[in-house]
Amino acid sequence: MSHWMFNCKEVSRRVSESMDHRLPLYQRMLIRMHLLMCKYCTRFRRQLLLMREFSRSPQMAEDFLDPTVVLLPDARERIRQALKSSSA
Amino acid sequence: MTQITEEISSADPNLDPETWVDQYGDYLYRFALARIKDQAVAEDLVQETFLAALQGRKSFNGQSAVKTWLSAILKHKIVDYLRKKNREKAIDDIDTVTQTVEKFFHNNGSWKIPPSEWDDNPSKIYEQHEFMDTFFKCLSELPGRLSKVFMLREMEGLSNKEICNALQVSSTNSWVMLYRARAYLRRCLETFWFNNTKGSRKNNFTFLHLSFSPSLADTSLAKSSK
Numbered sequence A: 001m002s003h004w005m006f007n008c009k010e011v012s013r014r015v016s017e018s019m020d021h022r023l024p025l026y027q028r029m030l031i032r033m034h035l036l037m038c039k040y041c042t043r044f045r046r047q048l049l050l051m052r053e054f055s056r057s058p059q060m061a062e063d064f065l066d067p068t069v070v071l072l073p074d075a076r077e078r079i080r081q082a083l084k085s086s087s088a
Numbered sequence B: 001m002t003q004i005t006e007e008i009s010s011a012d013p014n015l016d017p018e019t020w021v022d023q024y025g026d027y028l029y030r031f032a033l034a035r036i037k038d039q040a041v042a043e044d045l046v047q048e049t050f051l052a053a054l055q056g057r058k059s060f061n062g063q064s065a066v067k068t069w070l071s072a073i074l075k076h077k078i079v080d081y082l083r084k085k086n087r088e089k090a091i092d093d094i095d096t097v098t099q100t101v102e103k104f105f106h107n108n109g110s111w112k113i114p115p116s117e118w119d120d121n122p123s124k125i126y127e128q129h130e131f132m133d134t135f136f137k138c139l140s141e142l143p144g145r146l147s148k149v150f151m152l153r154e155m156e157g158l159s160n161k162e163i164c165n166a167l168q169v170s171s172t173n174s175w176v177m178l179y180r181a182r183a184y185l186r187r188c189l190e191t192f193w194f195n196n197t198k199g200s201r202k203n204n205f206t207f208l209h210l211s212f213s214p215s216l217a218d219t220s221l222a223k224s225s226k
Helices: A008-017 A024-037 A037-057 A058-062 A073-087 B003-013 B016-037 B039-061 B068-083 B093-103 B131-142 B142-156 B159-168 B171-194 B199-210 B216-225
Strands: none
Touching: A008 A024, A008 A037, A008 B216, A024 A037, A024 B199, A037 B142, A037 B171, A073 B016, B016 B039, B016 B068, B016 B131, B039 B171, B068 B131, B068 B142, B093 B142, B093 B159, B093 B171, B131 B142, B142 B159, B142 B171, B159 B171
16 A cells, blocks of 8 residues: 555544544545545444444433333432432 | 532522432433343442532533433443453553554554444344443443543543543543544454354353453454454
8 A cells, every 4th residue: 555545554543533523634535535445444434433323322321221110219218318418 | 408409409400419319310220220230239320320410510511401411420330330340350451452452453554353244233233232231341341541531422422622621631642542442342342242143142241351352352363364
């Protein structure tokens, strides 16, 4: 691979970085060129984006929870007392 | 009601700690129990979450719902708990993660352990309860600062500036930390979820921390290069 092109390691790092801030134009172009040729880096990028998607999914917090599960009265009272004594 | 709680509740009725247990206790307990599977521990984590929220309530900016804020605190508590539970075997320093991520590549920067195709339907992955268990366990495999930076950015959606302030790191450092966390977590999920047959996934949970190490990466390398 030519020296002016990013290798997979550099692309993987910059793909991650691009999820946190806007990269300079020339870097975006080099990444795009690399991704056109490299199925592994394309896969890496897609999987990082997927990880973000399910990390932020409301389903992560809500869907599996059994609504019949509740704090037992003893535990509820213990927590309430702990909060009360901490805020006093 | 104490003076402190009066001040808080007068500003925002949802921020009255005395109502938290009734309003959010069951929800947080369900979430903790779903991840931890231990009633007593789940109760303790809920209590710790409320106490941490009480201490940190001044920093709550009100941009998110109180429930979301408390859930975020609980998720950190769960990952901390899982990490402590596996402390003897878990990776406990960032250098080890760095070395592991380095091993994904050859010296010339090409993939040594290329990402494999994830064959689950992406839109359905997080509808599977066991997947979320694997996800949290993989998160707990990361050193504390790396799991924290990942959770702040990817789960809570904080900006880079907010993360730099929270962790007292430079932007460059936060990007490097996020890269290592994402690369490691991606590989962990691949190893213990996507590359496993559904029947064996459950069993793998118990030795997750034992298996996902640089030596495992080497083993996978041998497989992938065949």
